[in-house]
Amino acid sequence: MTTKFGLIGGGVMGEALLSRLIARKIYQPSEVLVSEPQTSRQSFLEDEYGVGITADNRVVFTPTTEVVFLAVKPQVFSAIAQELADVIAGDSKPLIISILAGVTLSQLEATFGHLPVIRAMPNTPATVGAGITAISLGAYTKPSHQETAKQLFSAVGEVVEVSESLMDAVTGLSGSGPAYVALLVEALADGGVATGLPRAIANQLALQTVLGTAKLLHETKLHPAELKDRVTSPGGTTIAGIAQLERAGFRSALIEAVKAATARSQELGK
Structure with missing residues (x-):
């Protein structure tokens, strides 16, 4: 050999x-x-x-x-x-x-x-x-x-x-990122269950929504904000959901998660 x-x-x-x-x-x-x-x-x-x-x-x-x-x-x-x-x-x-x-x-x-x-x-x-x-x-x-x-x-x-x-920033974003996405999928499914969907259906809807959206962004090269605007109609359901996410600090929470994981990676490297 x-x-x-x-x-x-x-x-x-x-x-x-x-x-x-x-x-x-x-x-x-x-x-x-x-x-x-x-x-x-x-x-x-x-x-x-x-x-x-x-x-x-x-x-x-x-x-x-x-x-x-x-x-x-x-x-x-x-x-x-x-x-x-x-x-x-x-x-x-x-x-x-x-x-x-x-x-x-x-x-x-x-x-x-x-x-x-x-x-x-x-x-x-x-x-x-x-x-x-x-x-x-x-x-x-x-x-x-x-x-x-x-x-x-x-x-x-x-x-x-x-x-x-x-490299520490990479660790904080893509290295740790799959866990953030998994939490997102789990939370989406829990939201579906909270509104009456069976658990199996809610899991399937949540997972395929995240998978399909990522594929759509990847293949079309759309900016995420542009895709968000396309889905969001005036006075509709999506903008109501987005407004609630903004009140809850959704985007800020993800930003801070990446920063915290990056800082931890720097600590571990020392």
Whole structure:
């Protein structure tokens, strides 16, 4: 087996990327080596995707490895860094891509020397191929590394590039954002139940309304305010609902949620 893609951490996000890369034939299963400590996950990933499995993180660094993807908990990064110290100086010169929240490019580069490093922040819709990932480039990256990262993360959704100083804001918006949207869907459904709709119907109406509206905005490129105006007729039902949302501080609450999550991300990064 010739390893081209090494994955350290076979959890939810690591598997999400892995599954899409193989489905899109960006890598063949025989070219992928996953390092995962849990034997149950090892067996599952091997059976499900036909990839190589190891419990030794150092093994993914081979002379043919093009990319090493770090998808472990940030708390174990220092331990992994110590473990990898002897192999980083070897013949393997892969692109390092990290999705470890709060682990900075300077920390990564201090560990991986002059290897090219890219820091990324995907979000949970990546597990169904509908995510968005922000990437920040390290000091030793070249345009080819940037294109590789964009190709990989395009397999699980859209990709944007930001300066690292904005990564906490990305965390506060798109990283934490799925939870805000889930609350919105839940609240819409509860409102339907409060007005007499059966729970199953209310859930279906709420979910499809959010999904359809997002798709409409995405495909038409309409500004959200323009779509809102199109739905809002004079003296009608929608403006009555919007007026109540404004009284309740709906928009301000979302803005403050993003700001609070951003601030918390900054705290965790320290």
